Amino acid sequence: MSKAGRLVVLVSGSGTNLQALLDASADPSYGARVVAVGADRDGIEGLVRAASADVPTFVEKLGDYPTRGEWDAAVAARIAAYEPDLVVSAGFMKILGTPTLDAFPVLNTHPALLPSFPGAHGVRDALAHGVKVTGCTVMLADEGVDTGPIVAQEAVPVLPDDDEAVLHERIKTVERRLLVEIVGLMAREGWTVSGRMVRIGNHTGGEST
C-alpha cells in the first residue's frame, strides 16, 4: 500500500489549493508536507505562496524546450530531485508526460463531476450545459485529459444567477477541503489501485489489500 508523506505540488495560477495544503501540513499530525512547488510559468501567485512558506520552487516552461518530450523529461527530473511520495497537480494546466507518470503517483483535481466536463473549461462547460448540480473530482492522473481513476467527488449546486467565476469560487471552496482531506488520508493510511478502483485505507469499505 502506497503512502504519501512528501508532496511536490504543481501549479499554474492562483494556488489556493496549494495554500490549503501548505496550511494543513503546518500540523505534523496531517502526515504530509509540501517539499517543493513546480510551475509551468513565472509570475503566478502560486509561486509567491510557496516562497512565503519557505518551500523551494522550480519553473519549467514548455516554450523553453524544442519538443514536448524534452519538457516532459525536464519536469520529471525537477520533481525527482525532491523525492516525492506523491505529486499533486493542483491547477497545473498541462498534461504530465510518461516520465513523471511512470515515476510517481500523481493526484489531480478538477472543478466538475467527472466523467462529465473534462478539460480546461469544466466550470464553463457545465454551466453552458445547464446542469443543476456540478462539483469537483480528485483523481489519479493518467496520460489522458481528466480520465484517471477517481479518488473522491463532492457535489456543488448550480444557482440560477451563477456565472463562471461565481460558480468556480463555490466549487473551489469545496475542492480545497476535499483535496486536503484526501491527501491527508492517503498520506496517513495509504492507498491501493485496482483497475479504476482506488481504495484509501479501509475508508471505502470492504476488504483492504
Ligand code: GRF
Ligand atoms: C481549480 O479549480 C482546479 O481544479 C482548476 O483550476 C483551479 C485552480 O485553482 N484546474 P487554484 O490555482 O488552486 O486557486
